Amino acid sequence: MGPKLCILVGAAMLAASCGGEPDTIVLLTHESFVLPNGTLDTFTQDTGITVEVVQGGDAGTIVANAIATAGDPVGDVLFGVDNLLLQRALDADVFVAHTAEGLDDVPDRVKLDEQKRVTPIDSGYVCVNFRPDALGDASPPQSLDDLRRPELAARFVTQNPESSTPGLAFLFATIAEFGEDGWQDFWRDLRDNGVVITAGWSEAYNNYYVGGDPGGERAIVNSYASSPVFEGLFGGEEPMVSSILAESCFEQIEFAGILAGTDAEENAGRLIEYLLSPPVQSEIPLSMFVEPVNQRAVIPEEFTRYATPIVAPLALDPAVIGANQARWTQEWLELFRE
Amino acid sequence: MARTVQGVTDPPGESSAFGRLVGDRVSRGLGIAVLAFIAITVAYPALAMVRRFLKVAGERNAETLSFGSTVDIVGFTITQAALSTLLTLAAGLPLAHVLAEYSFRGRRVVEVATLVPFVLPTVVVAIAVQRALISVGMNFDGIDGSLPAILIAHVVFNVAVVVRVVGVYWRAMDRRPNEAAAVLGSTPLSVFWRVTLPRLRPALVAASAVVFLFTFTSFGVIVILGGLSRSTIETEIYRYAITRNDFSAAALLAVVQAVAVGGLAYLNQRLQGRVGASGGSPARRRWSQTMSWQQVLHAGTVIVITLGFLLSPFALLAWRSVRVDSGFGLDHYAALALRPAVLPISPARAVVHSVVFAAAAAIVATVIGVAASVSAQVSSRLARIVETAVLVPLGISAVTLGFGYLVGFTFLELRRSPVLVVVAHAVIGLPFVVAALLPAIRSLDNGVLDAGVVLGATPAHVLRRIALPLLRPAILAGAGFAAAVSLGEFGASGFLARGRSSFTAPQAVFGLLGQPGADFQGQAAALCIVLGLLVVLVVLLIDRGRSTLGRGWL
Known part of the structure; x- marks a missing residue:
């Protein structure tokens, strides 16, 4: 914008559009984003930058949003x-690169983009949960492979990978575990032995899983590593807490990135650095129920009380996911429609 | 046959008495205004979405979308919507009849109670239906899905449309032709088939069109109850756009859907026809204040069965909402005032936001809906286009509208503005207002309006003092509907980027249901109960105007 036009627009606009970046930045995020009241106010007090949080659906929806509005982003x-x-x-080139201060305190395992277009913020796990007391005469699963046993598959409920994020992560877990040659046989065994597939997490957990509310009769469900934490903290006076099959866990790392086309690149970078700073990182476990990536963060005892440490999660390279996801989910669908 | 029992029928090609009173110029002006509103809020964003999606897709083609599979998807979409509509009519007409024929204490509460499932997020109802069917032994392996389950959930949602649109019309209908037929020796059944049903046609067609299009774009119910093998245009648009990011396939399906909806809306407009039944006659019927025991039995049976069916998901939620650790209590309701760990604000604040949005959306939908219904009364091509266009928003995918707003309204920071949420709610409410009002205007007794003019009143005076009071129940029924639709809306607005001040109650229910923990499940149930009671209260308040029928408008 030229200086003449700025004068025409007026003094208030002039300050905003000609003199540096606007002092309000917009954080576009999914509906599970929660931080304690006041956390972002502290950022505003420290920097003079106001953060407007806008939420629009789940992670898949906001990414589709960012792709559809690439170059002229909503936030x-x-x-x-x-x-x-x-x-x-x-x-889709939706992000611009930014090397965040504080990245040195983050393990390399979660730094998935060498060009630093995204910065890791937190990490959670999609894991098979089960209730040993509801397994009857079946012995508890010790590995992902155990789930194909008839007595366990018949007690297992998971989700459609095309309509559910944990369902998709579980499909990826089986591909990471059994490889391109083996995952379909595993699923055929699940199918033939009576696994139940639901559209979403809520139906699987609350309508079929014995630990759900009101719950069903199945003793094994695909859910999150954090589910037992929720059960423990928000399950009333004498909560029942599920066990985690640690060998089934697929890591889900969440990132923040500066959206290409922003007029506030510098301030956007400062917000990402704030999200990565130890004080905010220490808030993440009890506000979003995932683990911080910054190793200097303090994880509260309340969170670890019910959490199972996941030492060796299953993983797939994002580039491999990007190249194969549509084919895998299509093959999975056809396998179930056989 | 249908025409001969209508009483006063306008010669084809001429405007009704109402249309003549409004006048061609006013009618044209209103029609153009309504079309402009729909062009800006529906057509433009839909085009923007298609254009943008095709551009984003670039040279990547819709690989997985074959002609054959698209035909299958369109076929299932129309089949399930048609079956849902027929079943909803069958389930709703007995109650519409009872509410039209009898006067008793609590009649209005019964009518409004049918709206309760309407405001629950579709996902909640679908989960409840699945749970109920599992508990009666139905086998859901999640693979084949279940058409009966889909239909049941759709009926639970949409009975309110039939009860309200047809019921209000039926109650105002002149009973003299029925009585004449009975006196001339027709059996009650034959009177119903040969006199009542044809005369109800405008309302039946209007209600059917709304139910059809509403189920045509149903999302949550199909995804949850349809298994892996049943998909509709709506669920496929979502799958291609959001799950697969195959934007060209999503755009293609959005076009297919828009063409199908345009055709269906046109068909509806043709079916509705220019029927000028003499219905809302001022020679109003007197309802007897005492009912015979047969009548009490009849009304009681219909009410208990219909409401029992509609409100069973709600009853389960009510039971859940008062169950706490120590037995029973209102702890979950008290907890709604505090922010739970999984939500950005307290559920109570989300409810306040929802009420504000519902009020704003209902006002916008009612103003535009009245303008559309009035402008459709003259006999002109414009009037027919308006009548067709107002139905279209219901049949357009939430993905199309939501993303259309995101890529179309990039100016003036509109994309993050609550204004877009109001607009998204209002365009969905608009068809409900028109469905309630249009048949009512069509059924106005031309003779009464003409008499006013003959006796020397100005057209404006006749409209205000005679037509408006007669139409008031229908206008208010439409406004109540629009408010209810807004309270439960979780479609297009779900794709908008919204600040905390736009976080609404259905989003809060969704957030609470998304994690384990008995506390959250209890609070979600309590919040659903609050939403249900709220819609009853809001609509009863709006409906209060209906009891002053016949007095002045102001």
Whole structure:
């Protein structure tokens, strides 16, 4: 915008559009984004930058939003793109690179983009949950492979990978575990032995899983590593807490990135650095129920009380996911329609 | 046959008495205004979405979308919507009849109670239906899905449309032709088939069109109850756009859907025809204040069965909402005032936001809906286009509209503005207002309006003092509907980027249901109950105007 036009627009606009960046930035995120009241106010007090949080559906929806509006984005920073969705966002050039201060305190395992177009913020796991007491005479699963046993498959409920994020992560877990040659046989065994597939997490957990509310009769469900934490903290006075099959866990890493086309790149970078700073990172476990990526963060005892440590999660390279996801889900669908 | 029992029928090609009173110029002006509103809020964003999606897709073609599979998808979409509509009519007409024929204490509460499922997020109702069917032993392996389950859920949602649109019309209908037929020796059944049903046609067609298009774009119910093998245009648009990011396939399906909806809306307009039944006659019927025991039995049976069916998901939620650790209590309701760990604000604040949006959306939908219904009364091509166009928003995918707003309204920071949420709610409410009002205007007794003019009143005076009071129940029924639709809306607005001040109650229910923890499940149930009671209260308040029928408008 030229100086003449600025004068025409008026003094207030002039300050905003000609003198540096606007002092309000917009954080576009999914509906599971929660931070304690006041956390973003502290950022405003420290920097003079006001953060407007806008939420629009789940992670898949906001990534589709960012791709559809690429170049003219709804916000300045996007938080919530995960390793399942990362490649399609990178392919669509929705982010600009930014090397965040504080990245040195983050393990290399979660730094999935060498060009630093996204910054890792937190990490959670999609894991098989089960109730040992509801397994009857069947012995508890010790590995992903155990789930194909008839007595366990018949007690298992998971989700359609095309309509559910945990369902998709579980499909990826089986591909990471059994490889291109083996995952379909595993699923055929699940299918033939009576697995139940639901559209979403809520039906699987609350209508079929014995630990749900009101719950069903199945003793094994695909859910999150954080589910037992929720059960423990919000399950009333004497909560029942599920066990985690640690060998089944697929890591879900969430990233933040500066949206290409923003007029507040510098301030956007400062917000990402704030999200990565130890004080905010220490808030993440009890507000979003996932683990911080910054190793200097303090994880509260309340969170670890019910959490199972996941030492060796299953993983797939985002580029491999990006190249194969459509084919895998199609093959999975055809396998069930056989 | 149909024409001969209508009483006063206008010669084809001429405007009704109402249309003549409004005048061609006013009618044309209103029609153009309504079309402009729909062009800006529906057509433009839909085009913007298609254009943008095709551009984003670039040279990547819709690989997985074959002609054959598209035909299958369109076929199932229309089949399930047609079956849902027929079943909803069958389930709703007995109650519409009872509410039209009898006067009793609580009649209005019964009518409004049918709206309760309407405001629950579709996902909640679908989950409840699935749970109920599992508990009666139905086998859901999630693979084949279940058409009966889909239909049941759709009926639960849409009975309110039949009860309200047809019921209000039926109650105002002149009973003299029925009585004449009975006196001349027709059996009650034959009177119903040969006199009542044909005369109800405008309302039946209007209600059917709304139910059809509403189920045509149903999303949550199909995804949850349809398994892996049943998909509709709506669920496929979502799958291609959001799950697969195959934007060209999504755009193609959006076009297919828009063409199908345009055709269906046109068909509806042809079916509705220019029927000028003499219905809302001022020679109003007196309802007897005492009912015979047969009548009490009849009304009681219909009410208990219909409401029992519609409200069973709600009853389960009510039971859940008062169950706490120590037995029973209102702890979950009290907790709604606090922000739970999984939501950005407290559910109570989300409810306040929802009420504000519902009020704003109902006002916009009612103003535009009245203008559309009035402008459709003259006999002109414009009037027919208006009548067709107002139905279209119901049949357009939430993905199309939501993303259309995101890529179309890039100016003036509109994309993050609550104004878009109001607009998204209002365009969905608009067809409900028109469905309630249009048949009512069509059924106005031309003779009464003409008499006013002959006796020397100005057209404006006749409209205000005679037509408006007669139409008031229908206008208010439409406004109540629009408010209810807004309270439960979780479609297009779900794709908009919204600040905390636009976070609504259905989003809060969704957030609470998304994690384990008995506390959250209890609070979600309590919030659903609050929403249900709220819609009854809001609509009863709006409906209060209906009891002053016959007095002045102001």
